[in-house]
Amino acid sequence: MISEEIMKNDTLEAIIQEYLKPYVRKIDSEAYYAKKYLLELGKAGFYHSEQLSINEVLLREIAVVEKTAKYCMTTAFNLWCQLASMTYLRYSNNSYLKEEILPKLEKGELLGGTGLSNPMKFYGGMEELHLKATRTEGGYLVSGALPSVSNLDDNHWFGIVAEVEGAQRLMAYVCCDAEGLRLKEKIGYLGLNGSATYACQFKNVFIPEKWIISEDADTFIEQVRPAFVFYQIPLGLGVTAAAIRSIHRARAKQGGCNRYLPIQATELEQELEALQEQTYKLAGETNNFPSIWKELLQTRLDVVNLTSKAVHANMVHSGSAAYISKSDPARRLRESYFLINLTPTVRHLEKLLSR
CATH class of the missing domain: 1.20.140.10 (Butyryl-CoA Dehydrogenase, subunit A, domain 3)
Known part of the structure; x- marks a missing residue:
C-alpha cells in the first residue's frame, strides 16, 4: 500500500530527523515556524500530483501527515494547510493557478494556507461570511476580516470565500503580499503557537481574475471539502x-x-x-x-x-x-x-x- 510505503520511506524519515525533530520544543515553546520542513517535503517530491490519481495523492498525503504528527502536530497542522491549499488549485479550472502557482507549491517553492474556517462554518449554518466582494474591472475588490488563518508568511498564498452582491459567492487564492491586506500574528494559544497563524484584514484588496479559483464557491466547496476533512x-x-x-x-x-x-x-x-x-x-x-x-x-x-x-x-x-x-x-x-x-x-x- 502507498500509505505503508510512505511510513517506511527513508527520505521522509531523513527530512523529519533533520528539519523537524530537533525543533519540536522550539516550535511548541517559542512559536517557531518549521517552514523549512514543509519546503523540503515539496523538494523531495511528497507533494507532486502529476500523472497520479486522486486516490494515490490522497493516500500518500494522509500518510505524510500522520507520520509528521507523530513528532509534532503543530507542523502536521501546517502541512494540512499546505495540502488543503493545493487541493483547491488541483480542482480549479483556472489555468494560471494550475499552471503557474500549483507547480511551485508542489515543488516546495511556495507555501499556502486554507482560509476556509469561516466559510466552512457558513456552509454549516453557523456563521455569516466575513468577506464581501465587489465586481470591478479585471476582478474584484474584497473587504472584511478573517480572525485566524494559519501557515502564512511573506509570499505565501491562501484560499478565501467572499460574498458578492446578491447571492453569488466566489472562491479565490490570495497572496499575503497583496496591497490592502494586513496580517497580524496571533500567538498566546494553549498550543500550536508555531503554526504561523495571523488575523487577516482586507481593505479593498484587488483580486484579479487570474486569482479566482471559482466564481461558484457553493458548488466548488462540495468538491474539495472531503479532502479538507481527510487531511x-x-x-x-x-x-x-x-x-x-x-x-x-x-x-x-x-x-x-x-x-x-x-x-x-x-x-x-x-x-x-x-x-x-x-x-x-x-x-x-x-x-x-x-x-x-x-x-x-x-x-x-x-x-x-x-x-x-x-x-x-x-x-x-x-x-x-x-x-x-x-x-x-x-x-x-x-x-x-x-x-x-x-x-x-x-x-x-x-x-x-x-x-
Missing part, C-alpha cells in the same frame, strides 16, 4: 500513536503500577488500528465521496475522541514527569485540544452528523 484525520492518528508509544515507555515506572490503570496501551492500539483502517479504506473510495460523507465525518469525530482519550491516558501513565510544561505528554495534551476546535469542530461535526 485532518491523520493529525489525531499520529498524536495517538505517539501517546501510545509514550505509555509503553512508562510501563515500568514505580514498580510497574501502571498496569493497574483502567486505560492501557493495548486497548488504545486496537482502537487506533481500527480507525487507521477505516481512514485509508475511505480514502480509497474517491469516486464515491457523496455517499461516504457521513462516514468521513464520523471518522473525524471518532479520531478526536480517541486522541483525547490517548493523551489523557499518557499524562496519567507518565506521572509527575508529564506535568512539566515542556514535556512531550503535556505538549500532546495541548495539541489534542486544538484538534477538538479545528474546523469542523466537535460541535460542528455533531451538528452535521445529526442531519
Whole structure:
C-alpha cells in the first residue's frame, strides 16, 4: 500500500530527523515556524500530483501527515494547510493557478494556507461570511476580516470565500503580499503557537481574475471539502500513536503500577488500528465521496475522541514527569485540544452528523 510505503520511506524519515525533530520544543515553546520542513517535503517530491490519481495523492498525503504528527502536530497542522491549499488549485479550472502557482507549491517553492474556517462554518449554518466582494474591472475588490488563518508568511498564498452582491459567492487564492491586506500574528494559544497563524484584514484588496479559483464557491466547496476533512484525520492518528508509544515507555515506572490503570496501551492500539483502517479504506473510495460523507465525518469525530482519550491516558501513565510544561505528554495534551476546535469542530461535526 502507498500509505505503508510512505511510513517506511527513508527520505521522509531523513527530512523529519533533520528539519523537524530537533525543533519540536522550539516550535511548541517559542512559536517557531518549521517552514523549512514543509519546503523540503515539496523538494523531495511528497507533494507532486502529476500523472497520479486522486486516490494515490490522497493516500500518500494522509500518510505524510500522520507520520509528521507523530513528532509534532503543530507542523502536521501546517502541512494540512499546505495540502488543503493545493487541493483547491488541483480542482480549479483556472489555468494560471494550475499552471503557474500549483507547480511551485508542489515543488516546495511556495507555501499556502486554507482560509476556509469561516466559510466552512457558513456552509454549516453557523456563521455569516466575513468577506464581501465587489465586481470591478479585471476582478474584484474584497473587504472584511478573517480572525485566524494559519501557515502564512511573506509570499505565501491562501484560499478565501467572499460574498458578492446578491447571492453569488466566489472562491479565490490570495497572496499575503497583496496591497490592502494586513496580517497580524496571533500567538498566546494553549498550543500550536508555531503554526504561523495571523488575523487577516482586507481593505479593498484587488483580486484579479487570474486569482479566482471559482466564481461558484457553493458548488466548488462540495468538491474539495472531503479532502479538507481527510487531511485532518491523520493529525489525531499520529498524536495517538505517539501517546501510545509514550505509555509503553512508562510501563515500568514505580514498580510497574501502571498496569493497574483502567486505560492501557493495548486497548488504545486496537482502537487506533481500527480507525487507521477505516481512514485509508475511505480514502480509497474517491469516486464515491457523496455517499461516504457521513462516514468521513464520523471518522473525524471518532479520531478526536480517541486522541483525547490517548493523551489523557499518557499524562496519567507518565506521572509527575508529564506535568512539566515542556514535556512531550503535556505538549500532546495541548495539541489534542486544538484538534477538538479545528474546523469542523466537535460541535460542528455533531451538528452535521445529526442531519
